[in-house]
Amino acid sequence: MTNMTTVIAQGTFDLLHPGHVHYLTDAAERGDELHVIIARRGNVTHKAKPILPDRQRRDMVAALDCVDEAHLGHPEDIFVPIEEIQPDVIMLGYDQHHDADGIREALASRGIDCAVERASAREPKYEGELLSTGRIVDRILEERGE
Ligand SMILES: Cc1cc2nc3c(=O)[nH]c(=O)nc-3n(C[C@H](O)[C@H](O)[C@H](O)COP(=O)(O)O)c2cc1C
Numbered sequence: 001m002t003n004m005t006t007v008i009a010q011g012t013f014d015l016l017h018p019g020h021v022h023y024l025t026d027a028a029e030r031g032d033e034l035h036v037i038i039a040r041r042g043n044v045t046h047k048a049k050p051i052l053p054d055r056q057r058r059d060m061v062a063a064l065d066c067v068d069e070a071h072l073g074h075p076e077d078i079f080v081p082i083e084e085i086q087p088d089v090i091m092l093g094y095d096q097h098h099d100a101d102g103i104r105e106a107l108a109s110r111g112i113d114c115a116v117e118r119a120s121a122r123e124p125k126y127e128g129e130l131l132s133t134g135r136i137v138d139r140i141l142e143e144r145g146e
């Protein structure tokens with residue numbers, strides 16, 4: 001049995017855009033199986049809450065070709081899905097606010113042997129391309145707002 005490399009990626013993934021596709025493609029190319037953990041609404045505290053329901057955000061990520069499985073994250077403990085999936089690599093997004101060393105320490109303290117890496121950024125390919133959920137919402141408010 002050849003050793004499969006299992007990769008975890010994670011995020012809010014509210015309104016999907018090419019930046020998300022870039023991140024998840026990067027993560028998928030890092031191994032053989034990509035599992036994506038979708039942040040629950042209650043755990044999104046570092047920015048505006050997602051617009052779309054948890055389940056809808058999971059379903060959309062699951063529909064992407066490069067994703068093998070998408071999981072709604074645990075409500076309280078981010079290490080529950082990690083211990084279930086047993087990843088070889090956790091791929092952080094290029095701008096994710098997590099402290100990679102802090103995650104490395106937490107994994108080591110749980111005896112989980114897993115690398116923590118960071119994906120690259122996707123720059124806009126043309127004028128007006130929207131690569132951020134926040135900017136998509138801003139554009140909606142500009143165009144459709146009262
Ligand atoms: C290794 C890892 C595991 C995570 N597991 C969970 C989880 O189980 N439940 C959850 O709601 N969020 C989980 N998250 C997501 C974080 O809670 C956070 O909301 C998310 O990383 C925010 O990313 P974004 O705002 O850049 O999309 C996890 C994040 C990381 C880095």
Ligand SMILES: Nc1ncnc2c1ncn2[C@@H]1O[C@H](COP(=O)(O)OP(=O)(O)OP(=O)(O)O)[C@@H](O)[C@H]1O
Pocket residue numbers: 010011012013014018019020022023047092093094095096120121122123131132133134135
């Ligand atoms: N332009 C991009 N290039 C590469 N990765 C991206 C890009 N935009 C988002 N990501 C990654 O996708 C993951 C999920 O991002 P998130 O759900 O926070 O969307 P977002 O568009 O970054 O939201 P916001 O811009 O409102 O903070 C994060 O790890 C983030 O680093």
